[in-house]
Amino acid sequence: MITFLSFPTQEVEKSGMLNKTKIAEGGRKLRKNWGSSWVVLAGNSLVFYKVPPTSVPAVWGPAGSRPESSVDLRGAALAHGRHLSSRQNVLHVRTVPGHEFLLQSDDETEFRAWHRALREVIDRLVRG
Ligand code: I3S
Numbered sequence: 001m002i003t004f005l006s007f008p009t010q011e012v013e014k015s016g017m018l019n020k021t022k023i024a025e026g027g028r029k030l031r032k033n034w035g036s037s038w039v040v041l042a043g044n045s046l047v048f049y050k051v052p053p054t055s056v057p058a059v060w061g062p063a064g065s066r067p068e069s070s071v072d073l074r075g076a077a078l079a080h081g082r083h084l085s086s087r088q089n090v091l092h093v094r095t096v097p098g099h100e101f102l103l104q105s106d107d108e109t110e111f112r113a114w115h116r117a118l119r120e121v122i123d124r125l126v127r128g
Contacts, residue, residue, distance in 0.1 A: 010043035014117040017052060019104040023084065027098035032085075032090055037068065039103070042118055046071045046093070071095055074125045078118050091115055 010069035015063060018039045020031045038049040047070040081090035083100045091103045105111040 013041040014114065016110060016114070018114065020048065020101060022099065022101045024098060024100035044072060044074050044121070046073055070128055071099065072118060073122055078122050078123055084114040091118065093118070
C-alpha cells in the first residue's frame with residue numbers, strides 16, 4: 001500500500017522481490033554485490049526499496065516508503081544476462097547514463113513476467 005502511495009499518478013506495472021546487483025556506474029565497471037530489493041515498475045522508472053511495503057512497520061510512517069534508488073528507463077537497453085552471471089533467470093538493464101544492473105529471480109515464471117513488463121515499458125517509452 002505504501003508503495004502505491006508513492007506513485008499517486010502513475011500506474012504500477014509490476015512490483016515484487018528481486019535479487020539485484022549493480023555492475024556499472026556511468027560506464028565504469030563495478031564489483032558485483034548481490035542483494036534483494038522490493039522493485040516497483042511504474043511510469044518511466046524502476047524503483048528499488050529495501051523491503052516490501054507489507055513488512056514496513058506502520059510506526060515508520062512515510063519514511064518507510066523512501067526508495068533506496070531509482071532508474072530512468074527512457075532509452076534503456078534490456079537483455080538476458082546469461083553471459084554476465086552464473087545465476088539462472090538474469091536480466092541485464094543498461095541506462096542511457098551508463099548505469100548497468102542485473103535483476104534475478106529463482107522463480108522462472110516471475111522472471112518471465114518481469115522480462116515482459118520491462119520490455120513493454122521500455123518499448124512504449126521509445127515510441128513516446
Ligand atoms: O561475474 P563474476 O565477477 O564472476 O561474479 C561473481 C563475483 O562477483 C563474486 O564475488 P567475489 O568476486 O567478490 O567473490 C560473487 O560472490 C558472485 O555472486 C558473482 O557471480 P554471479 O555468477 O553470482 O553473478
